[in-house]
Amino acid sequence: MTVIYCDVCTLPVEFCEFGKTLKKCKVWLEENDPETFQKLYNTDDQIKSSLSSEREAQISSSLAKMQLKEERKQERELENLKNSKILIKRIPRTKHKHICAIVNLEVLGPDTDLKKMAKFFASKFATGASVSKNAEKKDEIVIQGDVANEVEEYLNNLLAEKGLELKIEHVTERFTNKKK
Numbered sequence: 458m459t460v461i462y463c464d465v466c467t468l469p470v471e472f473c474e475f476g477k478t479l480k481k482c483k484v485w486l487e488e489n490d491p492e493t494f495q496k497l498y499n500t501d502d503q504i505k506s507s508l509s510s511e512r513e514a515q516i517s518s519s520l521a522k523m524q525l526k527e528e529r530k531q532e533r534e535l536e537n538l539k540n541s542k543i544l545i546k547r548i549p550r551t552k553h554k555h556i557c558a559i560v561n562l563e564v565l566g567p568d569t570d571l572k573k574m575a576k577f578f579a580s581k582f583a584t585g586a587s588v589s590k591n592a593e594k595k596d597e598i599v600i601q602g603d604v605a606n607e608v609e610e611y612l613n614n615l616l617a618e619k620g621l622e623l624k625i626e627h628v629t630e631r632f633t634n635k636k637k
């Protein structure tokens with residue numbers, strides 16, 4: 458068996474890794490004796506496997522982070538849902554006229570169609586009802602008329618139907634002459 462001496466570090470190629478020029482040695486050996494190079498370093502497999510396991514670790518750690526994030530998000534949403542309540546605001550328009558704004562109806566679930574509900578209220582109370590955005594940019598149903606109690610009754614039934622334990626809060630705003 459012939460000993461191959463490395464042109465870079467002058468050691469037998471098996472000892473290149475103990476020298477300080479391994480990188481250069483490998484380049485030289487690969488160029489001059491690919492077969493021995495393959496035997497010694499078996500580079501392809503090594504690089505591939507080390508790369509893929511590194512990548513795998515990366516992926517699994519970012520996956521774990523994502524999963525954790527998603528879990529926390531769901532927990533938060535659940536917590537929010539528990540704390541959330543439907544707000545029925547009784548808002549005076551004049552001394553004797555009120556309108557009702559129902560806020561936070563999204564807690565009823567994603568299948569809640571506010572427009573449909575507004576239409577339902579309109580025909581139920583024979584008055585105007587529409588969906589509009591409030592100051593917090595949230596959708597609310599505004600009903601013309603002093604129907605807060607009736608709305609609450611309806612919503613309580615709906616909550617019972619859906620098996621949701623949500624609070625409904627009543628707020629009566631004071632009459633001011635300021636225009637909103």
Ligand SMILES: [Zn+2]
Nearest residue numbers: 463466473482
């Ligand atoms: Zn060498």
